[in-house]
Amino acid sequence: MKTPPLLRLTFILFLIILLFTCSWYSLNLPVFSDPPKSITSWLGNSKSRVCAHLGSVLETGIHKPRDHMEDVPHHPLDPLTMQEIYKARTILSTYPPLLPSFPAIHSLSLEEPHKDLVLKWKEGDPLPPRKALVIALLNGQSHVLSVDLDSGLVTSNKINHGSGYPMLTMNDISVAIQVALSHKELNKSTIKRGISLSDLTCITPSAGWFGPNEEGRRIIKVQCFSNQGTPNFYMRPLEGLTMTVDIDKKEVVKFTDTGGGIPVPKGTDTDYRFKAQKEPPKMKPINPISIEQPLGPSFTVEDGHIVKWANWEFHLKADQRAGIVISRAMVSDSETGVPRSVMYKGFSSELFVPYMDPDENWYFKSYMDAGEFGMGVTALSLVPLNDCPRHSYYMDGIFVSWDGKPYVQPSIICVFERYAGDSSWRHSEIPVNGFNIREARPKVSLVARMAASVGNYDYIFDWEFQTDGLIHVAVSLSGMLMVKGTPHQTADQIPNQEAASGPLISENLIGVVHDHFITFHLDMDIDDTNNTFVKVNLVKEETLPGQSPRISYLKAKRNTAKTEDDARIKLKLYEPSEFHVINPSRRSRLGNPAGYKIVPGGNAASLLDHLDPPQLRSAFTNNQIWVTPYNRNEQWAGGLFTYQSKGDDTLAAWSKRGLAFMASRNRAIENKDIVLWYTLGFHHIPCQEDFPIMPTVSSSFELKPVNFFESNPILKAAPMFEKDLPVCRPATSS
Amino acid sequence: MKTPPLLRLTFILFLIILLFTCSWYSLNLPVFSDPPKSITSWLGNSKSRVCAHLGSVLETGIHKPRDHMEDVPHHPLDPLTMQEIYKARTILSTYPPLLPSFPAIHSLSLEEPHKDLVLKWKEGDPLPPRKALVIALLNGQSHVLSVDLDSGLVTSNKINHGSGYPMLTMNDISVAIQVALSHKELNKSTIKRGISLSDLTCITPSAGWFGPNEEGRRIIKVQCFSNQGTPNFYMRPLEGLTMTVDIDKKEVVKFTDTGGGIPVPKGTDTDYRFKAQKEPPKMKPINPISIEQPLGPSFTVEDGHIVKWANWEFHLKADQRAGIVISRAMVSDSETGVPRSVMYKGFSSELFVPYMDPDENWYFKSYMDAGEFGMGVTALSLVPLNDCPRHSYYMDGIFVSWDGKPYVQPSIICVFERYAGDSSWRHSEIPVNGFNIREARPKVSLVARMAASVGNYDYIFDWEFQTDGLIHVAVSLSGMLMVKGTPHQTADQIPNQEAASGPLISENLIGVVHDHFITFHLDMDIDDTNNTFVKVNLVKEETLPGQSPRISYLKAKRNTAKTEDDARIKLKLYEPSEFHVINPSRRSRLGNPAGYKIVPGGNAASLLDHLDPPQLRSAFTNNQIWVTPYNRNEQWAGGLFTYQSKGDDTLAAWSKRGLAFMASRNRAIENKDIVLWYTLGFHHIPCQEDFPIMPTVSSSFELKPVNFFESNPILKAAPMFEKDLPVCRPATSS
Known part of the structure; x- marks a missing residue:
């Protein structure tokens, strides 16, 4: 029954690496010298077979992936293009206050021009200056930076002195899960529940704010579920098991297991994927039905x-x-x-x-x-x-x-x-009034x-x-x-x-x-x-x-x-x-x-x-x-x-x-x-x-x-x- | 300018007759010895040309009119069929308490069987006894009658001793309007407003109940509008003009004109009929769009x-x-x-x-x-x-x-x-959890x-x-x-x-x-x-x-x-x-x-x-x-x-x-x-x-x-x- 803990841990780590390379696009982008034409197709080419067994994307249609590398902004409110984002990154990477280590980027998006500029702007006018608003974490400090893409300068750099931290990154989440999964007490708790560590899927509820206890550091909760036999792990909680992780220190600061005696639910019939259904629902089938527009839709999307x-x-x-x-x-x-x-x-x-x-x-x-x-x-x-x-x-x-x-x-x-x-x-008009009208x-x-x-x-x-x-x-x-x-x-x-x-x-x-x-x-x-x-x-x-x-x-x-x-x-x-x-x-x-x-x-x-x-x-x-x-x-x-x-x-x-x-x-x-x-x-x-x-x-x-x-x-x-x-x-x- | 009042009244009465024969189906049904197969087609044949100028029915499709004369009930809750209604009428017409004058029928519909009978009934079982529930007005009294269609007997006849009267009939409405239109003071009020009597369309707001003033008799209000130049007469009120009509005595019991100085609105651009529109709305046209089901709908309507x-x-x-x-x-x-x-x-x-x-x-x-x-x-x-x-x-x-x-x-x-x-x-499942799922x-x-x-x-x-x-x-x-x-x-x-x-x-x-x-x-x-x-x-x-x-x-x-x-x-x-x-x-x-x-x-x-x-x-x-x-x-x-x-x-x-x-x-x-x-x-x-x-x-x-x-x-x-x-x-x- 028992596999040596080290072997298991190796397997888990392999799994984690596999998960993250197969999944969140942002996590496995190579450092492009020449960025790919389409991220989707790139992912498709290199990873699809590796990932296939991990999930199922309902294939009921295909979109042509669009190439965004040549996108240019047309409107003052257009989001930053890929090239603009690369440019902002380059500007940031040479901005002295952020040197030598590049900060974690929690947000990098268009700094919308002042409203009066946008309202004044007419099609054909040059765009107001394009700027990036960047929220970055460096050495525990949240920076709000304004990057002028035209001048190539960081024009503002403010540090947050109020409470709170920026939006979590996918890296924060994956770090938290890795830290939690590597925590030595976890194994005992999962074994107690008859669950193998390799069958765990963990999620990261935000910690909220509840007084001074967890202040001054970025804290997140990690809770785990069994995915054995179902991709709907949400229905198989390891109840009572909560790990509090310090994201930046990469350590479990609190481990709670109050779940003694609460079994992990079996997860029977929880797989909702179409391919997992063995029989149709007990109802008369519905004939094909569709909103049809053979002359095409009546709307246009101009300039993206x-x-x-x-x-x-x-x-x-x-x-x-x-x-x-x-x-x-x-x-x-x-x-x-x-x-x-x-x-x-x-x-x-x-x-x-x-x-x-x-x-x-x-x-x-x-x-x-x-x-x-x-x-x-x-x-x-x-x-x-x-x-x-x-x-x-x-x-x-x-x-x-x-x-x-x-x-x-x-x-x-x-x-x-x-x-x-x-x-x-x-x-419709009741004809008693002299008008026999039906209009709709x-x-x-x-x-x-x-x-x-x-x-x-x-x-x-x-x-x-x-x-x-x-x-x-x-x-x-x-x-x-x-x-x-x-x-x-x-x-x-x-x-x-x-x-x-x-x-x-x-x-x-x-x-x-x-x-x-x-x-x-x-x-x-x-x-x-x-x-x-x-x-x-x-x-x-x-x-x-x-x-x-x-x-x-x-x-x-x-x-x-x-x-x-x-x-x-x-x-x-x-x-x-x-x-x-x-x-x-x-x-x-x-x-x-x-x-x-x-x-x-x-x-x-x-x-x-x-x-x-x-x-x-x-x-x-x-x-x-x-x-x-x-x-x-x-x-x-x-x-x-x-x-x-x-x-x-x-x-x-x-x-x-x-x-x-x-x-x-x-x-x-x-x-x-x-x-x-x-x-x-x-x-x-x-x-x-x-x-x-x-x-x-x-x-x-x-x-x-x-x-x-x-x-x-x-x-x-x-x-x-x-x-x-x-x-x-x-x-x-x- | 002036036409002799008698001539005008004759014209109005002709108009009223025309309106009512062209319009409300119930008002112009002949006494059938051999009822027609389809009321709609019958109406269509005999009246459509006469009525054509009076209104406009948006013709965007045609239904096959169904023949209901051969309808038979299949379910305990099925409404009375045409034949059952004729049968009920025949039974009522020989029921001594209603003789010699046939009452005004305000409602004649299925008396639904007791709930336990309906719940017990299964397809194939004989139907519970078919009964008609009739609400009739005779000599100022409201009767509630139960007519057993199987035995041919009126099994119950109760007179309403509480307040209130039955639902209005179309005849009540047309009587009220005729009485009001013939009221001699009306002419003065319309002339004062520059409106011709022949351009009037009148409606019959219900009188409500407001204490003893109007109790003990069936009262209705009549208010009029000008339909000149528009079928949307509702937008052209003769404000301040209200006639209170005793429906059964066929007389105006109160005539109020408080509207001095309030002009009848012009009614410009009030005709909403498609044929009256001279230009499309100021917007880009919408391409044809439709819910399509080439294999047909998935529902059935059994036994009607x-x-x-x-x-x-x-x-x-x-x-x-x-x-x-x-x-x-x-x-x-x-x-x-x-x-x-x-x-x-x-x-x-x-x-x-x-x-x-x-x-x-x-x-x-x-x-x-x-x-x-x-x-x-x-x-x-x-x-x-x-x-x-x-x-x-x-x-x-x-x-x-x-x-x-x-x-x-x-x-x-x-x-x-x-x-x-x-x-x-x-x-959809964020792949970070190990499952790349998109299901909908x-x-x-x-x-x-x-x-x-x-x-x-x-x-x-x-x-x-x-x-x-x-x-x-x-x-x-x-x-x-x-x-x-x-x-x-x-x-x-x-x-x-x-x-x-x-x-x-x-x-x-x-x-x-x-x-x-x-x-x-x-x-x-x-x-x-x-x-x-x-x-x-x-x-x-x-x-x-x-x-x-x-x-x-x-x-x-x-x-x-x-x-x-x-x-x-x-x-x-x-x-x-x-x-x-x-x-x-x-x-x-x-x-x-x-x-x-x-x-x-x-x-x-x-x-x-x-x-x-x-x-x-x-x-x-x-x-x-x-x-x-x-x-x-x-x-x-x-x-x-x-x-x-x-x-x-x-x-x-x-x-x-x-x-x-x-x-x-x-x-x-x-x-x-x-x-x-x-x-x-x-x-x-x-x-x-x-x-x-x-x-x-x-x-x-x-x-x-x-x-x-x-x-x-x-x-x-x-x-x-x-x-x-x-x-x-x-x-x-x-």
């Missing part, structure tokens, strides 16, 4: 990033931290056809995911996924036909690995036209999508643009639950079910209750930057005696938010409001100010104690809506340095409400360039249906024109006619 | 009403009052494939639409559309390709006109498979849809069934606003904008603020009828000192509702719960009870004073959720006799909360056959984009399995493969 469709135009890119970013969204005026500004920039600024278990092995699970791991860096290639429909356009991400070199994350955004069989408006118009929209796989969880972000001017922003959750091992096989074995941190979702597995909060940064610029936030409150009025047979009615009362305090909103069903961002100086012909309103859909609020460390750090979820004056340094609701931060650089801190003992900023927001922040929340009490992989759950909000157009902008839209629709036949294989 | 698709099976029908009705919804068990009951019956029981203006001409506008007008009776044929996608199946409604004769409302329900490019689950599954669902045009407003009802067991119920609003004339052309002319009952949405037009509340009757039968309602409250817990670095966490606490009081729910963002209907005796292998939860989406609550007459009658909107024990007489949240009712037979009355001076029923609901009621609300503050026709606005809720399945029921679902998808080419015309 400018999407134009129907009456919309916007800049689209993938950012390593934010994921999908929509910029300069403009919609054509329905009267003149002239593009009008709606939103300068929209993206998910932070994701807060607190788990509801105070246990030693669980309390720290209060992820801030964007700032800790990155929503772009964890977005992998979308699966054609299954993540996105036929006729989708796929966009790559150009990201930077910890050694400062660029890599291509292929096909992480898709753009497609959606037609779901719905109507954008309709009316199909609803076709444009979707830009990205899916981030932050470890176990998948977040699908959809930005959907409608011809009536509405932007529908949806987040869909799928992937795997974060589960907790339990000695119990059935619910009635659990002595006090209410004491468990969630329901039993499979034998020996508790689905721990948790929340998800996605905070969007919505820099609305309605027509221009001079905007105002108006709450339109619906208030019950009582009639006067004798005035009317009615006793009550509602009245819409407009309240202009003068300062940030006026715009901190907790949604209340029984105190309803509309929330408008208007341009007070742009009036319709009737005199109504042009505006957009944010329309919440289903939502959930954080109920944690405001002084609880995770909530302190994520105090930006204390309201569903905030409005701040535009400040280019206020992009990240959870702070620029989120990892292990105390919450001293967050939306809630910038916009601090006045208390007796602290200075209140409560900045003016009327007639200003303002940013709207909206938090979309989910409570998740798991159930058996979430095992072993969760059916998608969605929620959304809308940005909707209010007196922005003079009238319904799609009044003149044409219906669909049979004669125009595609002629289709079954596939040859059917 | 049983829909089977993937793992779902349900009975589908159109009801004259409720509109679309889903019965006996069953989903296959994912382990055994055996169908399991989810919902016995689901439909929209009432729609409450209060307008927010206490003015003499507006206070009464507090519609209860289902009980006053009927959601089925106002559902007209859906427009192929524009209301529903290609490959839709269309279902007709067989309804009964006021003379007791059947008529066909063709194609008022469509059924189709939806694929919108989304995924039903997905996960397309989401295909089945939609059953109906669109009711209750005068100006259109309500689209979607029941969407997903393979993961989820039912998504959506209501989408479109059509025309109910607008109020104003002397003002621009907002700055309005002396006190806040005093107006809504924003200016076009010259001389106020979009009056209003609400919509759609109350669903959801008779959940999870596995069988023995069900329990459980609130799973998420409650903040504090940790003990030293217990954990965390201060707080959430705990899911299950609370079983013993009685109706426990299940009256007002949704609160900061007091969140899940709402489960479970079968306590059906346990998963882990011991969790099988259940479904109702998942609210965006919602709005009624804020009217509880003593305000409209709110008294619609007190069922005082909570978003109610649970009642099943009672076959409790189908209509607004009461069986809604019209002019006082609210004495509503959900709120049946389930009355205990007060000192009134008997509380507060019935037991634990381990019972229970019905869940959910109200979906919208606040609507209009804006210019809603003019002249509103872009669709949607909201929804979900019924979602919770430990109903042993695990994710679509784990084994296949992905889409390119080789299976249709091969399409552009249409010849493109």
Whole structure:
């Protein structure tokens, strides 16, 4: 039974090396003197056979990998190209304060030009100076560097003196796992559970911040799972086993094993891969179905990033931290056809995911996924036909690995036209009125999508643009639950079910209750930057005696938010409001100010104690809506340095409400360039249906024109006619 | 300029006759000795040319009209066939208490068999006795009659002694309009406004109930609009002009004209018909796009009403009052494939639409559309390709006109498979964990849809069934606003904008603020009828000192509702719960009870004073959720006799909360056959984009399995493969 420990360790190390060379693109980029034309094809050529046995990529379509080495920027907001990244790296590598050892690059991306430069820029103009914003760690210090690519100079180098560390790199994660796997106590714990070290897969929950105990050093947690017999190791936790690793010192600073007696769940039927399914589901099969556009899609993507469709135009890119970013969204005026500004920039600024278990092995699970791991860096290639429909356009991400070199994350955004069989408006007229009318118009929209796989969880972000001017922003959750091992096989074995941190979702597995909060940064610029936030409150009025047979009615009362305090909103069903961002100086012909309103859909609020460390750090979820004056340094609701931060650089801190003992900023927001922040929340009490992989759950909000157009902008839209629709036949294989 | 009044009146009467013979099918059915094979084709042959100039039906496809004369019932819940309706009429016409004059038939539809009979029935069994439930008005009395079609006997005849009258008939509406149009004072009012009587189109807002003033007689309001130059007469109100008509006495009992000085709006650019558009909208055209299924849809409709698709099976029908009705919804068990009951019956029981203006001409506008007008009776044929996608199946409604004769409302329900490019689950695995996985599954669902045009407003009802067991119920609003004339052309002319009952949405037009509340009757039968309602409250817990670095966490606490009081729910963002209907005796292998939860989406609550007459009658909107024990007489949240009712037979009355001076029923609901009621609300503050026709606005809720399945029921679902998808080419015309 027993293999000598040394042999086993050698095997593990081999495995680790194999894993990392086969996998994360950034980890195995050679030092190019002549960079390859396509990273994907390079990977494909050299590694595919070695890696094949390790996983399975659903092959339902092939994209042509694009060559990005010749990319040049066309727009002030275009992400850094591969050549620009190499250039920035070269500049950094000769910058004296960083010598002699090259720092770990935690972020290297476009330093967006000042807004006024971007707004002034017109197609054909020379680009504003191209700059890289670099976050680097050197000797335990976080540097924020500004690199001017034109002059070749580092123009700014600031060291972070606040709390927190930069976003983790893949190297941090792999170091942490290697350190943990090499820890001598681990072997005893795995043997105790009957698991072989070689069957371990370990993950790296962020440590959070919980007081002075772990301050002053970069700490991460490592927890392990058995992957024996299943790639869905998430369902096979080695419960109770947590290693706290000092990433920089490369040592386990705390080893906890409280899991005695909790078996590793068997993992039966947890493999969700198609190739592992032995029989079809017990339901009638569904015939092939597809959104078809034989004349092709109606949108164009110009210069790599400018999407134009129907009456919309916007800049689209993938950012390593934010994921999908929509910029300069403009919609054509329905009267003149002239593009009008709606939103300068929209993206998910932070994701807060607190788990509801105070246990030693669980309390720290209060992820801030964007700032800790990155929503772009964890977005992998979308699966054609299954993540996105036929006729989708796929966009790559150009990201930077910890050694400062660029890599291509292929096909992480898709753009497609959606037609779901719905109507954008309709009316039929009962002939009793003298008009026998039946009119309806199909609803076709444009979707830009990205899916981030932050470890176990998948977040699908959809930005959907409608011809009536509405932007529908949806987040869909799928992937795997974060589960907790339990000695119990059935619910009635659990002595006090209410004491468990969630329901039993499979034998020996508790689905721990948790929340998800996605905070969007919505820099609305309605027509221009001079905007105002108006709450339109619906208030019950009582009639006067004798005035009317009615006793009550509602009245819409407009309240202009003068300062940030006026715009901190907790949604209340029984105190309803509309929330408008208007341009007070742009009036319709009737005199109504042009505006957009944010329309919440289903939502959930954080109920944690405001002084609880995770909530302190994520105090930006204390309201569903905030409005701040535009400040280019206020992009990240959870702070620029989120990892292990105390919450001293967050939306809630910038916009601090006045208390007796602290200075209140409560900045003016009327007639200003303002940013709207909206938090979309989910409570998740798991159930058996979430095992072993969760059916998608969605929620959304809308940005909707209010007196922005003079009238319904799609009044003149044409219906669909049979004669125009595609002629289709079954596939040859059917 | 002036035509002699008599000549004009003759013309008007001719017009009225023309309108009614051309239009409402029920009004011009001849007395058949040999009924026609198809009402639609009959209408088409005899009237189409006469009617052509009166309106325009968007011709984007043709359905084959179905012959319903040979229809026979196959299922206990199948609606009455045409022959059964004729038979019921014959039985009624010889029933002595109704002699000699045949009553006005306000409703004649299947009296659904007792639930136990339906549940016991199996395919192949003889049907339980077929009965008609008839609501008829005779000499001012409302009769509820039960007609046994087998024995040919009227087995029950009850007279309504409570408040309220039956649903209006088309005859009531046309009588009211004729009476109003013939009223001598009308001419003066129209001339004053520069409008010709021949250009009037009048509508019949229900009168509501506002105390003893209008009690004891059937009263309706009539208001008129100018249709000159536009079929969108709704945008041309003769503001301030209201006639109160006694429907049975055929007289105007009150004539109000308070509209002096309010011009009739010009109606410029209000014609929304495609043929009236002179130019395309100012946007890039959208290429043809379609949901294609060259092997056809995957669902079947058996015996006219049983829909089977993937793992779902349900009975589908159109009801004259409720509109679309889903019965006996069953989903296959994912382990055994055996169908399991989810919902016995689901439909929209009432729609409450209060307008927010206490003015003499507006206070009464507090519609209860289902009980006053009927959601089925106002559902007209859906427009192929524009209301529903290609490959839709269309279902007709067989309804009964006021003379007791059947008529066909063709194609008022469509059924189709939806694929919108989304995924039903997905996960990709960062290769750092040793597995390079990208798996996703397309989401295909089945939609059953109906669109009711209750005068100006259109309500689209979607029941969407997903393979993961989820039912998504959506209501989408479109059509025309109910607008109020104003002397003002621009907002700055309005002396006190806040005093107006809504924003200016076009010259001389106020979009009056209003609400919509759609109350669903959801008779959940999870596995069988023995069900329990459980609130799973998420409650903040504090940790003990030293217990954990965390201060707080959430705990899911299950609370079983013993009685109706426990299940009256007002949704609160900061007091969140899940709402489960479970079968306590059906346990998963882990011991969790099988259940479904109702998942609210965006919602709005009624804020009217509880003593305000409209709110008294619609007190069922005082909570978003109610649970009642099943009672076959409790189908209509607004009461069986809604019209002019006082609210004495509503959900709120049946389930009355205990007060000192009134008997509380507060019935037991634990381990019972229970019905869940959910109200979906919208606040609507209009804006210019809603003019002249509103872009669709949607909201929804979900019924979602919770430990109903042993695990994710679509784990084994296949992905889409390119080789299976249709091969399409552009249409010849493109």
